[in-house]
Amino acid sequence: MFAVYASEPNPEDPLASLTVGERPAEDPPPGWVSVQVRAASLNMHDIWTLRGVGIKSEQFPMILGCDGAGVLDDGTEVVLHSVIGDPDWRGDETLDPKRTLLTEKHQGTFADRVIVPARNAVPKPAELSFVEGAAMGTAWLTAYRMLFVKSGLRPGQTMLVQGASGGVATALVQLGRAAGMRVWVTGRTEAKRELAAGLGAHATFEPGARLPERVDAVFETVGKDTWSHSLKSLKPGGIVVVCGATSGPDAVAELQRVFFLQLRIAGSTMGSRDELADLLEFVRLSGIRPQIGTELPMTEADRGFRTMLDGETQGKVVFTR
Numbered sequence: 001m002f003a004v005y006a007s008e009p010n011p012e013d014p015l016a017s018l019t020v021g022e023r024p025a026e027d028p029p030p031g032w033v034s035v036q037v038r039a040a041s042l043n044m045h046d047i048w049t050l051r052g053v054g055i056k057s058e059q060f061p062m063i064l065g066c067d068g069a070g071v072l073d074d075g076t077e078v079v080l081h082s083v084i085g086d087p088d089w090r091g092d093e094t095l096d097p098k099r100t101l102l103t104e105k106h107q108g109t110f111a112d113r114v115i116v117p118a119r120n121a122v123p124k125p126a127e128l129s130f131v132e133g134a135a136m137g138t139a140w141l142t143a144y145r146m147l148f149v150k151s152g153l154r155p156g157q158t159m160l161v162q163g164a165s166g167g168v169a170t171a172l173v174q175l176g177r178a179a180g181m182r183v184w185v186t187g188r189t190e191a192k193r194e195l196a197a198g199l200g201a202h203a204t205f206e207p208g209a210r211l212p213e214r215v216d217a218v219f220e221t222v223g224k225d226t227w228s229h230s231l232k233s234l235k236p237g238g239i240v241v242v243c244g245a246t247s248g249p250d251a252v253a254e255l256q257r258v259f260f261l262q263l264r265i266a267g268s269t270m271g272s273r274d275e276l277a278d279l280l281e282f283v284r285l286s287g288i289r290p291q292i293g294t295e296l297p298m299t300e301a302d303r304g305f306r307t308m309l310d311g312e313t314q315g316k317v318v319f320t321r
């Protein structure tokens with residue numbers, strides 16, 4: 001079948017390992033289903049996979065794509081939940097030590113078909129297109145958990161999102177605005193700050209800017225380059241929720257600030273199947289739709305990867321089939 005895959009780990013030149021070609025289709029084992037993929041979105045995780053981060057070398061070649069939307073053989077339209085846990089695990093799948101995301105052990109969604117456990121195929125609301133549904137399973141689910149499960153923010157409080165144009169960042173802005181938060185955003189260019197304002201940010205700032213007042217929560221995906229600003233921007237008792245470290249993980253902890261101001265730091269990873277179902281319902285009820293910056297046929301996936309690698313995304317990059 002057609003597939004976009006990583007042929008081998010390539011830490012220095014990830015796009016050199018990106019291959020558009022053919023891979024064998026797999027038959028679903030008992031309890032799994034085969035999904036005809038209609039759309040799947042690009043995440044930074046796919047670039048980490050090309051670099052060989054978070055995946056064993058013997059797993060290559062690996063079909064990329066950790067989320068998507070498609071159709072079951074009985075015609076049911078579904079959105080995919082990427083977190084595949086041990087069948088005996090009970091409770092939050094993201095805490096299962098044996099869990100993997102699609103593309104870490106099992107083949108991903110940039111292909112004609114993908115196989116997943118039946119419970120990982122969540123019914124897609126009819127109001128959402130396949131392209132919109134494809135954005136939900138990773139970036140939007142991660143943002144949903146950061147905001148509604150981890151941060152403890154109440155409507156009316158102020159949140160700062162570090163980064164304006166990314167998949168997780170745009171989801172945080174759109175979800176935060178729809179939920180009644182005061183949303184502030186930093187963005188690296190005027191165009192990115194305008195994008196955030198158009199998505200509902202109440203104010204935007206250059207990276208590292210002194211804010212008019214301190215905020216209740218900061219949402220971090222950037223890491224080293226913004227971490228110090230994140231801690232400085234928090235009110236006493238405030239919380240920084242972190243799900244990624246694109247610019248590097250080795251940020252200075254500034255422990256004095258953390259204990260003296262009683263700041264809280266919460267890690268967050270993906271979300272549960274139930275949270276994905278709740279996210280889909282929230283999106284349906286609120287009428288918000290994910291910001292899609294780039295939509296391309298899967299055959300032109302390399303153009304989408306280049307956009308992300310160059311930091312030129314404008315929301316989600318989605319590939320269609």
Ligand SMILES: NC(=O)c1ccc[n+]([C@@H]2O[C@H](COP(=O)([O-])OP(=O)(O)OC[C@H]3O[C@@H](n4cnc5c(N)ncnc54)[C@H](OP(=O)(O)O)[C@@H]3O)[C@@H](O)[C@H]2O)c1
Nearest residue numbers: 044163164165166167168169187188221244245246269270
């Ligand atoms: N733990 C999880 O479950 C989980 C899930 C999804 C993503 N993540 C992580 O979250 C991060 C973002 O993922 P994504 O898919 O949203 O990526 P993306 O679409 O490429 O977005 C990158 C974001 O990083 C911002 N940024 C600011 N300073 C940066 C710098 N110095 N270098 C690079 N980027 C900078 C960009 O802001 P501007 O708009 O200002 O350019 C943009 O908002 C990645 O590290 C990813 O691995 C983690």
